[in-house]
Amino acid sequence: MPTAYAPGSVTTVFAPRDDGEGSFGVSFTVEDGVGATVEPADETTVRLDGEPTEFEPVEGVLGSLGVSAAVSLSADVPIGCGFGASGAATLSTALAADAAFDLGLTRDDVVEAAHRAEVAAGTGLGDVFVQDRGGLVWNTGDGRERMDRTDRVEYVSTGGIATESVLGDPASMRKVKTAGTDALAAFDPDTPLSRWFETAWTFADRTGLPTASVRASVDRVREAGGAATMAMVGETVLAVGVDGVLERETRITPDGASLR
């Protein structure tokens, strides 16, 4: 049974494209992600860590590929917290389905199918392109670029925010677009992540998305001399320049999604 793995990813700043089918942004993949095992079946079912669940973009991508399967997902990032778990689940499912059904798709076909399923479900705009390639990945308007990075990042997740509820809210998205466009104009891949996190936090603050618990964690990091921002879109704070201030740690990984 084919199994594929896609890294989780964190978006620091984004701005939706005018057509609503994609985004500009600055994101990075992390060492933790989502694995998918795909077994042909008469009807599509999805299990997450052994439990049956509904997963719209995962079901959607199989439908668009014209297949049905029993999908078994294992996640080592929290779902709905801004680690792009929906994109990683959808991309790993598409990669494993291509192998399970011998579809003979190109890598671009697989990534595009996963992207379209994410957009249709309202669960993502750019995550799968980031997870396809791995590393620090950005598109500030001139196409997607990447850089190998392995920076250590601390984080804490205090809850989920359904991405659909943000992407589907015109008032939030207007603020995201204005603030995101301003922040992206200041992006320089050669500046340290700590400087970028300051710009990203200004963006996050302007979107109105940070909750009280996000603000409290960001304050904790700043008081310890580090830089922090919020993962788009989840109740997750990421920090650099601190040691042991937030509860969890991970690293940026330069590796993109692959069959296992």
Ligand SMILES: Nc1ncnc2c1ncn2[C@@H]1O[C@H](COP(=O)(O)OP(=O)(O)O)[C@@H](O)[C@H]1O
């Ligand atoms: N156990 C679960 N907990 C949370 N979401 C789940 C679960 N199982 C499936 N889902 C689906 O996962 C998707 C989460 O999407 P999203 O909020 O974009 O998450 P992320 O920020 O991790 O990408 C939704 O489509 C939701 O229906």
Ligand SMILES: CC(C)(COP(=O)(O)O)[C@@H](O)C(=O)O
């Ligand atoms: C920010 C977001 C629209 C959603 O991210 P997530 O909550 O991780 O699914 C992302 O997909 C992007 O386009 O950059």
